[in-house]
Amino acid sequence: MAICDVCGNNYAHCFTVTQGEATGTFDSFECAIHAMAPRCAHCGCAVIGHGVEAAGSVFCCEHCARPAQPASA
Numbered sequence: 001m002a003i004c005d006v007c008g009n010n011y012a013h014c015f016t017v018t019q020g021e022a023t024g025t026f027d028s029f030e031c032a033i034h035a036m037a038p039r040c041a042h043c044g045c046a047v048i049g050h051g052v053e054a055a056g057s058v059f060c061c062e063h064c065a066r067p068a069q070p071a072s073a
Helices: 029-036 062-068
Strands: 015-019 022-026 052-054 057-059
Touching (some): 015 029, 052 062, 057 062
């Protein structure tokens, strides 16, 4: 059995996620998302789908990315 890095649950079906140099052990996708998902640079929500990248930052949606995009000429 392994222990979840986020909630401390001792669970037989924990799994490991590796992202770059970071590795974590989790008992659920919820805990993995909480610990490892990027956060929207505008509103702070976890980006768990296809985020939007603008001005070198990750955003959860086009609405949040708009302030970071240069005005069109």
